[in-house]
Amino acid sequence: MSVVRVYVNHLILFASHRNTMAEGPDGHSLVMFGGWHSANNQITFFQDVWQLDTCSMAWTQQKTSGTAPSARGGHQAIRVGNYMIIMGGMYTPQESPYTALMMTLC
Secondary structure, three states, X not given: OOOOOOOOOOOOOOOOEXXXXXXXXXXXXXXXXXXXXXXXXXXXXXXXXXXXXXXXXXXXXXXXXXXXXXXXXXXXXXXXXXXEEEEOOEEOOOOOOOOEEEEEOX
């Protein structure tokens, strides 16, 4: 196994903690949901969706419809068919820590 350093030609999303990605339904992209950022003793959770096209190495923010999963970071995600299953992580106190969320990818 070899490690390759990759440079992207677009936006780099390291200003916040983005902990997990799942394979996109097209087979050559990665989909990332949420994350968190901490500054001045304040934690902000995100519920945005970004996609990395691994052919062009370009990030694009994805438009979503319907009710988005709650904002969270430090979670795990996996793709099952056309769905991204999101489990655990840190989140706002209104949601149970035992919730698994499902988001349609296509």
